[in-house]
Amino acid sequence: MSSPQHRNEPPTEVQELLNFISQTAGVSAQNGPGAAVPPPAEPPPPPTGQVNGMDGSGSAAAAASAAADAGGGTAEEEEAAPAPRHQKLIEIGATVEVQQVDPNDPLNAAQSWEDLNLPDPIMKGIYAKGFAHPSRIQGSALPLLIQRRQNCIAQAQNGSGKTATFALAMLSLVNPTQRVPQALCLGPTRELAKQNAAVVEELGKFTGVRVNLIVPQANLSVLDGQIIVGTPGKVQEQLRKRRLRHDNIRIFVLDEADVMIDKNNNMGPQVHDIRRFLKNPNFPLQTLLFSATFDDDVKNFAMQLVPNANIITVRKEDLTLKNVNQFYMDCTDDNDKKLMLLELYSVLNxxxxxxxxxxxxxxxxLASHMKEYGHAVSLITGTQKQSGDFQMDVQERDRVMEEFRSAKTKVLVSTDVLARGIDVPQVTMVVNFDIPLDRRQSAGWSGQYQGGEGLVEFATYLHRIGRTGRFGLKGIAINLITPETMPLMEQIRTYYACEVHKLERDIELIEQKVRSLRDDLRKT
Known part of the structure; x- marks a missing residue:
């Protein structure tokens, strides 16, 4: 936990903010863990895209942006194992503990892609993306997933290369000559499912493997891809209607698994129903659960759901991202927060x-308020039907995401539909207008904090700030805090033992210096 004197040292916070922005805006990470390196001088020419039902998400811009979560980077030497059962690995400054099914079986992490003995078409896809070495999570998990075909429950930081880990596990298992579904990957949102499909398609572009996307309003006329990627509700529907074959599925992946298997979440029953469809006496089903966060209850339930699983975990204190500098700004109420955003707008851009x-x-x-003052912002929310006029259809969600990924828009107002997994490398700043709240711990919760303890949704906070600071780049998170919500800020500091500095309200000075730094960076 940070000491009181650290919490009350505001003189350097503005300079820290400027330093972080100067390293994020338009600058690539150099030789950092999880950072992509330049591709080969003459990569093999890519074939025609093979993602079905993508509704435009298979475009070059969308696929390239989404595939950034593949995250290869410079491999670093492992620490020596202090005990035979657990090995300590360091990934982006965090302590990662690998608990193997067989404690006597030594873990030989892959230091290079060649260590994994992957087929040549998959290797071509990896190197065409410019990933020179496995990241820490990839080097630790892939030998267990590919060479031993074992189950895994993996918790790793945002931006550490989790998506490429399970994408390569699926690609290495499926048979391209058999035009039937052989791998199934579920994500909690439409946007994340589309992103995951694009990553699989990019890494598998030379394999002949087809990817089908199953999300609302996608083209589902032909479901013969070897890899199926989708959301739980729509996949469950296709299985129940017998439109999706499941008798050859050998690997089942849950991305952001903690929210999908949570028994208090609507997706939990859907995932369990899908899992029942995948039972096949002819071969074992390999099951992989990935997320940046697992609370103790969900992790225990996951271990029951996935027997004989290798468990990769990160210490709770190491979860807050080292390359995201966290701040808070004092506001009197929600109206003052809106005024603060208007003042911050030039910096947000x-x-x-x-x-x-x-x-x-x-x-x-909030989006309407900012537009009334002449500020260009885009908006994305879920599509669940609710009373009132606050609706957004899937076509609008797709359009908003495509524009944001391609940097046509700069500022995006979002609910937690984008909190998990979505990767847009250009995002340099996250602002929490509201601190995420745990609805289950507040009777009569109405979306507004009324005081009390134990109300922060810690996992969601971590996922939100993880939308910036991806793959070794620097990012910042600003929390707008009122006197009533200051206890929530203290909960976050205590839970993650992290620093959250106060940021003074000198927007003109911040904007002037940040723009100067931005101009200098463009000249380099």
């Missing part, structure tokens, strides 16, 4: 920014 709120209604109101 340096790079790209996401503003998170706790409800769909507030997202629409």
């Amino acid at each position: 340096i790079g790209q920014s996401i503003i998170f709120v706790n409800s769909k209604q507030k997202a629409f109101e």
